[in-house]
Amino acid sequence: MFKKKPTIKPLAPLRSSDRRKLADQIIKDYNLEDTNSPEAEQTPEQKTEAVNAHTSLRNSLLPDNTQSARFTTTQGPDLKQASGTVYVGSHDGEEARILWFQIEGRMYPSVYTLWRNPDIVALLHTPDVAVDRLRAGADLMTPGLAGGPPFPERAKxxxxxxxxxTDKPSVPVAVGWCEVDVSALEQVRGAKGHAVRNMHWAGDEVWNYGATGRAGQAAPEEIDGWKRVLEARGLAEKVDALDLDEDEVDGGVALTDADEQSGPASKQTNGYNTSVEGEDAPANDIAPTKELTQTEIDTAFRNAFLYGIHKHKETNSNAPNYGLVFPLSQSFVVSNLIQPFLPAYTPAEAQQLQIKKTSWKNIKKFIKALDKQQILKSKEKDGHETVILDIDFDDAAIMNFKPYRLPKKETLGGASQGRGEKATEQIDTGDDSVGQKLQVISYYRPTSKLAPLFTTATKPLLTPPEVRELVTAYIESENLLAETNKRLVKLDPTLSNAVFDGSTNLDKEVLAKGTVPRDALIDRVLHAMNPSYAIVRNGADPASVKARSGAPPKIHITLENRTGNKRVTKVSGLEAYFVSPKLLADELRKTCAGSTSVEALAGAAKKTEKPVEEVMIQGPQKDAVVAALERRGVDRRWVEVLDKTKKKK
Structure with a gap:
């Protein structure tokens, strides 16, 4: 359908409420969530876990930076004009791409979404030569189906x-809708007609769309999540052993252009268990995943927690407490130290690896169990939550922990299903500001009035120690030290005119006495000079860093009240300290288990300068922000906090 370039209007940010509503509709339509447990029977901890998992799934399908735009294109033999909406977003600092497109009231995932979210739709297979024709816009014909029968039950x-x-069976390269009931086909050899109407493929204009103008991302060689799905169905071996004749391949696709084909005539009914009106829902097309014992689930959760601590120690070795800010809340432990490290590849496995299916039943008892093992110290807070006060990083269980293989980032359907080694590394080390060492150097330039004090200076910009040394040399050369007290300096005409001009009462008092303490004199000289600064990163040569005029900037943290009792934390001024606002927002969204956003700060930059961006975090998160900045080498002295939530007296 998108062989020819569609006309896409300018992108507009998607409101948070609209994004959540749309993501929830996708989850419902594609039946991506377990709804078997009655909400009334859930404990508060289980509800918290379910909310975190649901939020992770939302963000995996539609990240919070999603934008939308209307598009127009043509379809059908008469090139009838069609219109719809594209949804563009990015994950973890990746380039923004089209993740979903909606046309004729139906949402279609792009190949980028399929690569990140295994098993959200049924996966069919065809020989590689037929895939080449799909990439030219052709439909998949029934004789071109491989790996069956039987075919996936969801392919209705x-x-x-x-x-x-079939050459890369775990990597989806095209998206479409079934024109026939593929799941009911008993044979494909000799059959005729269209099987799948091709809507989008890797290589079309939807795949190629990007704000930077760069071509679309190449398909991975393998996706572990989809591979596990195929193994569960027993399809991997069948695909590997598949050997089709050329005659069968030739009949595999329709050779008409996709733009000359009409749209779907029937309404989609998809999901893990597709119900047919008047009939019982058919069984899932995926063979049941091996049922884990409670001991195996307990072990998976304990190892995931140890993995989370191990990863913090490995990637934040120079930070206090390895980047962890105590006390750690239950939601933080679940979202950041357990869920990303659970060995879950598919939604089916994720449904088994839930805290409510452990012997502890909730995160509170899990933390208390680790406390009894003396791995950590915990305390009950407010009578309903248990927080972690400290962790014994030298405990044998943590010291002897051996990392295991995790799902890769691009195979995930959300953080609740685990996070792969590549994704974990990106979260922890993809931000090159984490672990950086910063040094703020102040410089001073003498004014014309002060020039007589610095006649021996060899450079225009001086550090405070150099200013002290030169002023002291001037005092000694002019014999201005008082005979009775070497800490006092006698004023000569140069000092009187250049430093103390008599404009204030203090100046008049000093001039009347004729002496001034040496430290006070040097401070006064520094204040009379023109300040500059340079921020040196990772031990670079200060001479190679261009100094900027003025005093060193501050990073501003502002706490504000919003409508009702809601509070937000805003952070700005990050760019001067080599901190990426977007990457910081991504980290704080996980650390604080709340929404974040990044927007340009109006009026903070000139038209010729790069815009200054402001990060906004849900809730009062000053301590979490300061801790994240310290991990990036930012000293607390360079941070200014303004709390607007306190009532004025």
């Missing part, structure tokens, strides 16, 4: 499906 007529090559 009208449902959205993905298509992969």
């Amino acid at each position: 007529k009208g449902t959205v499906v993905a298509v992969a090559s």
